[in-house]
Amino acid sequence: MDDTGTISREPHVLILGGGFGGLWATRALASAPVRVTLVDRTNHHLFQPLLYQVAMAGLSSPDIAAPLRHILRRQRNVTVLMDEATAVDVDARRVTLASGELGYDYLVVATGARHSYFGHDDWAAHAPGLKTLDDAFFIRRHMLEAFEFAERESDPAARAEWLNFVVIGGGPTGVELAGTLAEIARHTLPREFRRSDPRTANVHLVEAGPRVLPSMPESLSEKARVQLCRLGVEVLTGQAVTGIDERGVLLGERRIRARTVLWAAGVAASPLGAQLGAERDRAGRVKVEPDLSLPGHADVFVIGDLASVATDGKPVPGVAPAAKQMGAYVGAAIRDRLAGRTSRPFRYRDYGNLATIGRMAAVVDLRGLRLSGVFAWLFWLVAHVFFLIGFRNRIVVMWEWIWSYFTYQRYARIIIGRERERPK
Template identity: 80%
Template structure:
C-alpha cells in the first residue's frame, strides 16, 4: 500500500503524551505527523534543575527528530497550531494546514495566574526551557545586584526570594535555592553574604505537597524549614509587584518572585468543542476520545479524566499512559475493533526537597529523607530519554553532591526591563 493511502495520524505536541502516542504507532499501518512548536522533547520533571543552574538544557532535552530517527512512518514538523476544524478534520498551522484521519491533541498546559495575568511580568513560571533560562538569569542576577548594592535594605531585597505554590515544583525550587544560597555561593562574593538570603515558600492551602498524604506533607515542610526555608501556609497572594508580594495584610519584600501555583490547559482545547472543566481541560470519553468526534483523542494535561471519582493527575506517567492508550485505540479503530476505557496505573508520587531530602509515596510504602532522595534520583535518571543524558545527569549530580557546586551558573541574555 502506498504511504499516501495509509490513514494519517496527526499528533500535536511533542511532550510525554504526544511522543508516547507517536512511538506506540511505530508498527501501525499509518503515517504519522508529529508537530511541536519546539524541535525537542523536554523531560519536564527536571526543568527546575536547569532553572537552578544544576543542569544544562541539553541534559534534559533531546531533538525530536533524533529520538524518532528510526521510526520511518513519522514526519516531524516544527510549527505552531493556530486552529482546529474538527468538522473538516483539518488543523491550521503557521506554516499551512494539515488534514487528518485521526488527531491526537497533546498540547499540554500553560501558567495560570487566577485572573491576574499582570502578575506574570513580576513572577515568571516554569514550563519550558526558555522559562528555565529566564528564571536562572533572574536568580543569578539577584545575587549580583546584592553584591553591588550599597544600601542594606536594597541588598536584603535582592537576597530575598519568594516562591508561590507549594506543589512539587515550588518545593523543589525552594529547597534547591536554599542550598545554593547556603552552600554554593558564600565563598564567591565579597560585599554580600548569600547565606543571609531568605527563601519564602507561599502556599494558599493548608499544607505543601497537597497530593501526598498529610504525614509526608508534614515531613516535607519540616525538611524545608531545616534548609532555612520560611513556609507560609494558608496565605493566598493578593498582589505582586517588582518589589515583592502581598499576602493580605502581610508584605514580603523581595526582588525575585517565582510562580509555581497553577496551570491552565492549552487554549487549543477551546477549539475542540464539547465540555471543559474550570482549568480549560477537555472532558473526554472513557477511551480518551471526543464524545462527538471519536477520531479525535485528547491526552496529557489537556484531558480531564476521572478514575474512581478522582481526577487523573497531570504528571508525566499519566501523560505517557494516555498517549500509549490513544495510539492503541487508533489501532483498534483501524482494525474495526472496539475501543476500551483508559485505566491509569498510579506508580507513586515523589518530590525532592534538597540534598539527601525527599518524600516518596508508593501507596502502602511511604518514606522520606536520604533513602527517598536516592530513590528519587534513580527514578529520574532511569526515565530520562537517551543513554548519554543519563550518564551526564548522573555525573553532574555526583559532582554537585560532593562539591555543592552547580556548573551551569552562566548568565546569558539580557534582564527584562521593569
C-alpha cells in the same frame, strides 16, 4: 493524496504536541499501517520533571532535552514538523498551523498546559512560571542576577531586597525550587562573594492551602515542611497572595519585599482545547469519553494535561506518568480502530508520587510505602535518571549529580541575555 501531493492510502494520524503524551502516542504507532505527523512548537522533547534543575543552574538544557527528530529517527512512518497549531476544525478534519493547513484521519491533541495566574495575568511580568526551557533560562538569569545585584549594593536594606526570594505554590515544583534556592544560597555561593553574604538570603515558600504537597499524605507533607525549614526556607501555609509587583508580594496586609518572585501555583489547559467545541472544566481541560476520544468525534483524541477524565471516580492527575499512559493507550486504540476492534476504557495506573526538597531530602509515596529523607532522595534520583530520554542524558545527569553532591557546585551558572532593569 497527502498534504505534500503524494498519493497515499495509509490513514494519516496527526499528533499535536511532542511532550510525554504526544511522544508516547507516536512511539505506539511505530509499526502501525499509518502515516504519522508530529507537530510541536519546538524541535525537542523536554523532560519536565527536571526542568527546575536547569532553572536552578544544576543541569544544562541538553541534559534534559533531546531533539524529536533524533528520538524518532528510526521510526520511518513519522514526519516531524516544527510548527504551531492555531485552530482545529473537527468537522472538516483540518488543523490550521502557523505555516498552513493539514488534514487528518485521526487527530491526537496533546498540547499540554500553561501558567495560570487565576485572573491576575498582570502578575506574570513579575512572577515568571516554569514550563519551558525558555522559562528556565529566564528564571536562572533572574536568580543569579539577584546575587550579583546584591553584591553591588551598598545600602543594607536594598541588598536585603535582592537577597529575598519568594516562591508561590507549595506543589512539587514550588517545593523543589524553594529547597534548591536555599541550598544555592547556603552552600554553593558563600565563598564567591565579598561585599554581600549569600547565606543571609531568605527564601519564602507561599501556599494558599493548609499544607505543602497537598496531593501527598499529610504525614509526608509535614516531613517535607520540616525538611524545608531545616534548609532555611520559611514555609507560609494558609496564605493567599493578593498582589505582586516589581518590589515584592502582598499576603493580605503583609508585604514581603523581594526582587525575585517565582510562580508555581497553578496551570491552565492549552487554549487549543477551546477550538474543539467540547465541554471543558474550570481549568480549561476538555472532558473526554472513557476512551479519551472527543464526544461526538471518535476520530479525535485528547490526552495529557489537556484531558479531563476519571479512573474509578478519581480525576486523572496532570503528571508525566499519566500523559505517557494516555499516549500509549491512544496509539493502541488507533490500532484497534484500524483492525475493527473495540478498545477498553482508559485506566490510569497510579504508581505513586515523589518530590525532592534538596540534598539528601525528598518524600516518596508508593501506594502506601512512604519514605522521606536520604532513602527517598536516592529513590527519586534513580527513578528520574531511569526515565530520562537517551543513554547519554542518563550518564551526564548522573555524573553532574555525583559531582554536585561532593562539591556543592553548579557549573551551569552562566548568565545569558539582557540584564533586567533595576526598579527604583
